[in-house]
Amino acid sequence: MMTETHRGAAIAISQTSKRYADFVALDAIDLDIKAGEFMTLLGPSGSGKTTTLNLIAGFTEPDGGRLTIGGQNVLGLPAHKRGIGVVFQHYALFPHMTVARNVAYPLKLRSMRKSERESRVARALAMVKMTDFAHRYPSELSGGQQQRVALARALVFDPPLLLMDEPLGALDKKLREWLQLEIKRIHRELGTTFVYVTHDQEEALVLSDRIAVFNQGRIEQIGTGRELYETPKTLFVGRFMGESSVLRGAFSVANGKTTLSIGEQQVTVPGVLAGKQKPVLLLRPEKLRLLHRHETAPANCNVLDGQIVECIYLGSGAKYEVRLKDDSIAIVRSSEEGDFARGDKVQIAFAAEDARLLADDERAEMTLT
């Protein structure tokens, strides 16, 4: 049997907190990252992602907790002794050095022989497809090219761990999407552990083996993109991981099922929340079907009446905003452009198992807006 070998370092963070005066930036977080894994720290601005990255890098010391990298306790160990590659949003290249000298810099710091240095720089530049730019200065490069050089510089000394803080944040959408695939390829080729900070859930889905969702200094859930999108454990995670509609209403519980009243209609889904939590239903736009008022709904579907308030043509299909009887808005996405128009009275239909039953959480809505 072949054993998979990874050149990356595992990271274990446990019960780690960080306070700034009386503000709690990180509240006793636990996070285990496997060797060779691509882990993304995802969350809104101010949720603690960069603080976590800075703790791993050694730029900040925590107030309490444990942190090991590759099994070694690194608390108290200065950043330059941790042997970690780091890429920030702003390229931070040395402006007076050529691309090749920028990339060689970490090797010079390590007093590496010139011949070895040159072969490593060539390899790192080839990896980010910047070989032809070796003699240029940073000011002669585009933002995307500068960021590729920053990546080469962070990887040139073969670190077991690469940390990236919004490295594509300053680039336009097309370039960002292309570089996401490049970063994914490089991760696959190197087998190094990558920890990546972003507030963009689509970027997190493209890149990551697993994602840790941050909210107000805590990690709400850790999982694969699919787990977070399809089975969020909290309303915040569900809302943050992609477009959704939330149904709220008076509720009742019977026979292991929860029923919500929306206007004068009822929807019933399997499951009951523990304790006295107020339930809501989270619905993904692609799981909703739009029907004309007179159409018969498919069997075993929940149906709600509404009126279309917006039709958006998306090229690949269409998106509709539908005002329900309780004045809430449901978002429906369809791969075909149906014969629906603004103002049409319609029904939305969904299978009970496609609705996520979650505990209501005002914080979820507050931090998202």
Ligand SMILES: Nc1ncnc2c1ncn2[C@@H]1O[C@H](COP(=O)(O)OP(=O)(O)OP(=O)(O)O)[C@@H](O)[C@H]1O
């Ligand atoms: N040096 C500091 N002094 C005081 N407060 C700080 C300091 N550094 C961070 N904070 C606060 O800690 C919280 C978490 O910051 P952090 O940078 O980790 O968030 P983030 O999730 O990375 O957000 P962003 O995407 O905006 O960078 C923020 O509210 C921030 O204002």
